[in-house]
Amino acid sequence: MTIERLRPEDARSVSDLIGSALRLSCKGDYPERVLEALAGKHTPQYILERANCTHFYVAREDGAVVGCGAVAPHPGRENACALTTVFVRPDCQGRGIGRRILSVLERDEFALSSNRIVLRASITGLAFYRKLGYRFAGGNETPDDDGLYGLEKLLPGGYPLLGLIADRHSYRGAYRPEPVPREHLRAILEAGLAAPSGCNKQTVSLIAVDEPELLQKLRAVIDPPVGETAPAVICVLSRHINAYRDRCFAVQDYAAAIENMLLAIVSLGYQSCWYEGHITDADRIGEKMARILGVPEDFELVCFLPVGIAESKPVPPKKKPFEERAWFNGYGRR
Numbered sequence: 001m002t003i004e005r006l007r008p009e010d011a012r013s014v015s016d017l018i019g020s021a022l023r024l025s026c027k028g029d030y031p032e033r034v035l036e037a038l039a040g041k042h043t044p045q046y047i048l049e050r051a052n053c054t055h056f057y058v059a060r061e062d063g064a065v066v067g068c069g070a071v072a073p074h075p076g077r078e079n080a081c082a083l084t085t086v087f088v089r090p091d092c093q094g095r096g097i098g099r100r101i102l103s104v105l106e107r108d109e110f111a112l113s114s115n116r117i118v119l120r121a122s123i124t125g126l127a128f129y130r131k132l133g134y135r136f137a138g139g140n141e142t143p144d145d146d147g148l149y150g151l152e153k154l155l156p157g158g159y160p161l162l163g164l165i166a167d168r169h170s171y172r173g174a175y176r177p178e179p180v181p182r183e184h185l186r187a188i189l190e191a192g193l194a195a196p197s198g199c200n201k202q203t204v205s206l207i208a209v210d211e212p213e214l215l216q217k218l219r220a221v222i223d224p225p226v227g228e229t230a231p232a233v234i235c236v237l238s239r240h241i242n243a244y245r246d247r248c249f250a251v252q253d254y255a256a257a258i259e260n261m262l263l264a265i266v267s268l269g270y271q272s273c274w275y276e277g278h279i280t281d282a283d284r285i286g287e288k289m290a291r292i293l294g295v296p297e298d299f300e301l302v303c304f305l306p307v308g309i310a311e312s313k314p315v316p317p318k319k320k321p322f323e324e325r326a327w328f329n330g331y332g333r334r
């Protein structure tokens, strides 16, 4: 089987395939008139129009079209792409064709420059997408007015590094309640542990908290309250270990680990903020948090990072112009 971009001469076969998939595969899930209207809409002309504003792929077996699917940047949602028009010919279903189409779409350049894939799944297709790791967008498990489910999948690594660095901003708004999957929390912790450390002393340790009762206990001691709606929090522990003689790089070590984690957090489609103010000063909030988490005495809890899907966009702060802070070949030189 091959999966390639649609050619104009495929439009008729794709239109027929979609018509038969709607009429046969979706039968029973939607009223006949709805399916007929949808089938009628997917004319060869409509397919060609779709192919003009998407990357439209066709799966072919022995020259015959057996499936299709398209991907496009998602209008209105930065760094997201949308999958549409994914269908497999009814007599070819159950052979992994849909899965292979999805894997091509998820590696398309639109997906590779996104950190999130969204789609609207039919009742018929819901289980298929769920098996491939798609989650209910916003945790909303009810279908919309068209009887379709909003799904999404976060794409770790689908973010060019320099764009990611430029897009990271401190987020201090509310978070959506959906939990952060453990594999994402683990990936964020791993990014933190991968950071450089002075003389490789690895003075940083980390605790991710995602148990609601424990989060509640932590929130009770974080005063003034910040990041209180986040479904997960990463606590950064630092140990005063000298790198050589009396030189200790613990602060530099945890700063590097935190920045790595902030970038990992954004790359996975979440937001965060470096909360260190009030944590280690006279308020001793870090000590109270450490006690709740059973942290041994020789560690200091120096900072915490909320993690979650943001309700709103972070507001980029004003930064001084490049020329005021960076130069080539000497201070202040142009």
Ligand SMILES: Cc1cc2nc3c(=O)[nH]c(=O)nc-3n(C[C@H](O)[C@H](O)[C@H](O)COP(=O)(O)O)c2cc1C
Binding pocket: 168, 169, 170, 171, 172, 273, 274, 275, 276, 277, 278, 315, 316, 317
């Ligand atoms: C050491 C350190 C401590 C910080 N502590 C806090 C804090 O307690 N509360 C807060 O809202 N932001 C805190 N921040 C975030 C900074 O305010 C933020 O990085 C800065 O305003 C620049 O904005 P940006 O992160 O969007 O580039 C801290 C940042 C650093 C590096």
